[in-house]
Amino acid sequence: MKPTAAVLSVGNEVLRGSVVNTNAAFLGRELTGLGFEVISHAVCPDSQEAIRFRLGEILRRADAVFVMGGLGPTPDDVTREGVAAHFNVPLVFSEPQYRRLQKLYKRFGKRIPPLVKREAFYPENAKPLINRFGIALGFSIETSQKLVIALPGVPAELKSMFFDVVLPVLRKKYGKLLGSRKLVARMAGISEPDVMKRLGKDFFDEPFDFGIYPAPGEVTIRILAESAAVFSRVKRKIAARLKDRIYAWDETPLAGVIAQILKKKKKTLAVAESCTGGLLASKITAESGASAFFRGGTVAYHALVKKKLGVPGKLIQDHGEVSAQVAAQLALSVREKMESSYGIGITGIAGPGGGSSRKPVGLVYIGLATPDGKARAWKHLFWGERHQVQARAAMKALEHLWMAIR
């Protein structure tokens, strides 16, 4: 029987949509991965009474509740008070925590602001959880049946505290229960329906949690299985039926997989982008250590820039800026100019403007130049808004490269 978990986010800015609640997604992912069944996310306003009420309501249904946000120093941060009110205990002041904060400010040559004194208070029945990455103190409250964990809402602090101080608490309390194994398979160049078709009906004859998540140009499968036997059988089936499309058995993005392969093979890459406008280069350089294989890129947005890169004006006149010939030439030229092993060229119409009946919005040509000095080009028609066309095109370019080097 899985332990159940719930997430309670505190903050008017979340209710009003001024911030996207990535914290809830992070906790949902981590807790599910650990083997919790996440049964509820809730968001409530910065109100002591609202926090007290929602926490009580959720604790009736969940074993572990994670309260996020409202732990700052300003008067509208009342999570401490709301949680204490639920347990009907006072807040207590922690000298050591306050001295820790004083040291922290001293290190930056500052005196501790009076407001920050609030950060040293926590509910009497709680254990403080030290935050190495900020001033907001977290805390955990354990009863015979339940667990309440309060964490700051700043995503970077929440994440690092989760791995630092929360995981040990969870392992200690739920260690025996958290049995389930997590399987991840990331695929490129296949649609969600096709993944389901390939897996087939018999795939689902066994007891496991199955999730399938499409994103522009890729699909991710996540599976939770209690039994080791089921886990390995399921993994064998997935490998057998989808191997040719799977680029990672973990959460590594395709750009990261390509980075690993190119480094291993001591090959380099350069890209020339038109309609993706730098998105492909930024996907590649988002991975640290890209300098080991990524020579650079050109955003050849204007025809003039394409010519400078070495695309003959005649080629553009004869076939148009958006053509297989120009895509291939962009790949060849950037490879040569930047002296790389591989070159990618992208040209297309991201929209909303610039489309025609012959060359509609979403039409994208992707060229790939290989170490042998040759180039190929592929034609694609992507649907969606501008940012979707750009995202699908960048992802498809990575897919073509991956197919060529894997």
Next chain:
Amino acid sequence: MKPTAAVLSVGNEVLRGSVVNTNAAFLGRELTGLGFEVISHAVCPDSQEAIRFRLGEILRRADAVFVMGGLGPTPDDVTREGVAAHFNVPLVFSEPQYRRLQKLYKRFGKRIPPLVKREAFYPENAKPLINRFGIALGFSIETSQKLVIALPGVPAELKSMFFDVVLPVLRKKYGKLLGSRKLVARMAGISEPDVMKRLGKDFFDEPFDFGIYPAPGEVTIRILAESAAVFSRVKRKIAARLKDRIYAWDETPLAGVIAQILKKKKKTLAVAESCTGGLLASKITAESGASAFFRGGTVAYHALVKKKLGVPGKLIQDHGEVSAQVAAQLALSVREKMESSYGIGITGIAGPGGGSSRKPVGLVYIGLATPDGKARAWKHLFWGERHQVQARAAMKALEHLWMAIR
């Protein structure tokens, strides 16, 4: 008295954090802007009983409830059933809706799959809401006191349906109540504490909702005021105290503001990026119509590419790749090469590797070349992880350009 609204998202994939709930943020923002008080977000699993229970619980507290997700054709989509169960009504089949779906499939030369028949059912007491952007039918249920709106969870469909078919329903039911005025001010190059300091204590002597939202390199203020008098006084105060930092009085991003200015002045732009790896170019080209002013960019990741761009090897030897001189030269070279009015050059250390005591991770030089053929460079030290340093550097580059052209 503001009408209250609540958001109920349906889906295990949300609970498990496999998708970030951007829909809740979108609705929170739109509903707040319209003048609703958003009192709750909740997420529940794909279970008819869970939907029925949560909907009933939320309807006791909110005037309008927006149920998202679980309207797809597969058997695990049970929002229709859950909502109907709460109102204790059967589902009814809509011939016109089914014919609409048949036409839709026909247009793509397909026969309608049997599963999709489910998409033509909705609760007997509901009005269907047509989805021009997908097959999932939405619906609205109006009682004397309450309003329930069900929308598909696909973000693109949700957004377009909100403006298409939901807004009219809200205006009709709540028109008189939705009085509050929304004020937005976006600022670059100023920190959250400095904005608060400049606004001063007296600023908050009037009755209005105030929100301040920092993002890498910028701060956004959002204010809701019931009274027109308060609204204009507040706006005057903000203008007087922060004018020099405000780049937009609406949600337009800085890249969009720069696009407007450059188009108006008939000037063009080219960028040469190192540590931001294409992020700056992609921010600029994310705005449609960028081709009117954006010549292109170079991602000069490798020293070799910097040289090719026209940065003398000696300059790199004397001052290092990460230096004010190289940043300025990158700006000059790319401006010249791409024949643009302005050129931006960025060189720095995004980390996590590559830092030293003299040149630590986060050190970034930004160069700006102007139509007079001159260039300046600024030195910055950005904190945070790799993606944060990249985001702050790209934003700061836009800020320098904006200061020069506004």
